[in-house]
Amino acid sequence: MTTSYPWQAGTATGIGSYPGDDPAEALRVVLGELPELPHLPELPARGPGADLTGRTAGLLVDMPIHLEPSGWRFSDRPGRDTSRSRDHLARDLDVLEEVAGGHDGPFKIQVCGPWTLAATIELRHGDRALKDAGAVRDLAASLAEGVAAHVADVRRRLPAAEIVLQLDEPGLPAALAGTVPTASGFSRLRAIEEPVAQDTLRTVIDAASEDGAAFTVVHCCARNVPYALLRGAGAKAIAVDLSLVPGSDDDAVGETIDAGTGLLLGAVRATDTVLPSLQATAEPVKGLWRRLGFPPAHLARQVVITPACGMAGASPRYVREALRRCRDTARMIYEAAD
Template sequence: MTCYNLGDLPGTSLAEAGDVIASETPLRTIPRLPARGLGSDAVGATLALMPELPIEKGPRSWRLTTRPQILTRRVWDRTERDLDQLEELWGEVEEVQFAVMGPWSLATRIELSGGHRVLADFGALRDLTEVFIGGMGRHALELHRRFGARVSILIEEPDLNSLAAGTVKGTSDFDVIPTVFPKALGERLHAVVAGLRDAGIESVRLNQLGRHPRVDVARICAADGVLVSRSAIAGTAMLDEVGQALSQGITLGVGTIREGDFLDEDRANPRRHAVAVARLFDELAIPREQLTHAEIVPAAPLNGSTLLRAARALACARVANEMLEKDAGDL
């Protein structure tokens, strides 16, 4: 049980973002600052860790190129400078986490040089998956070298529902993207999770916040944790999926914290979130002793307002998690 940022934060100052993370979260997640412009989004930042796949900005999306462009080199350089700055700011820490876009969603959002989605080419999808595992493994080793820390990864897969529903459109009427069934989605991610663990990554979390969560895929791929919006855990089928995930040993990250939340003097705000998660476990008929398998997390990335509001929300999340750990029976 711990508190952590989801990756994205507001502003353009890495030093300020790093200071907020160090002050408010026990598990330090490398900050991503989309406001810094092109290449700072989830796709660009993830591809920066995969130098075998140089990119350029195409007319519709990111596009793979045969050799590095100026943009690619800029993103690589900025990633290196960011780590230098965080290493100086944080020093040695117990655990560090980094957030990336997962291979399925990357494959829907990147085009090959000919203009087709990577997803439409089985060989390209296979290569992307292999390069993803290698790139994330190398990055984890670099983080361990710099911070002396255990390394965790938060994989964002926002496109799983579209893939499972067969609603991902090709780049033309002749470019048909077939439905990818949950079993296939989970099995590819299972190979990814296994590869990341072999590379020394200690914990793999699957981020499914802000949408109908594919808890079934998280179970198939045997992720260590799955992040789900509290509002999405409703109905018998979803309650059963969540209960089975918990019984499988998967940690549940419950997204309840909003940007307007803050740590008030009598701690009523964090207590409200801790009570909501405790009552969810009651609804699942799971003993409150098992609340150690839950984490209270932001319901969405905290980059929509100011860094001060994000810091206050993370402080609220931190105390709410402490309440789950220490006062579960009294909530």
């Protein structure tokens, strides 16, 4: 049972993506607004290789990629697109070391999970990797090795920090349901069996968290989050969009809370809007906890407040407001239970 978390009670964090193309400015904003659990901003506006798939594909070992009109595809050898992906991340890590090298609390980094990668990268002949079980195994093994090296690199650059690794798996529910389209779009790929999905995800989680290297979170901002599968794969926390958690998920969420798994709850809209009152932002979080019958005192310790998803589509002004609202919501929930 997970009862120890790297964050303090009343903590907020971001999900990952951020508008703009200046990594130093984005990181300074994150450190200022989310000092208890900052994260490494991802800046997809910089173009190919800075997006979710391309950024993580640059970590793959011996599996180079290139960009086709249809999207990312595996290559025979590294080329310009692989180099671009690695260059973006290298610059981000240099900025991280320069701006936040002395950070001495938890710090979160994000990579794409194996199932979402397999659903978005094509094999050399054009089919999605998800179609080929052998390709998925190779991809997961390569990703596990690359992510473990990435975590080690971040730990060297932030020697006093505790690393929190977020695996982004927005495509996992569709892979399980058999609704991922083929490359042509005319049919759907077969559903992935849950034990296979769990074991594949565990391959990456185990490699990243070996010897306590990282505390692992799986983020899934889609409907039908497979809570039990994610726990079985070794996730220490699960991040979801709170607005997509229906009452029908209550049993699964309740079992997750009861198991001691941390929850990152997306309670603030990720795109520009007029924010409701602080009380109105907190109420869905407290309402979920109250509905499930858990002690209010545990809420602020087990739950981290986040935006609903990545914020690449928001304005810089709204991002600051939203991150501040996440922080204020987390503190209010903590103070109310104290």
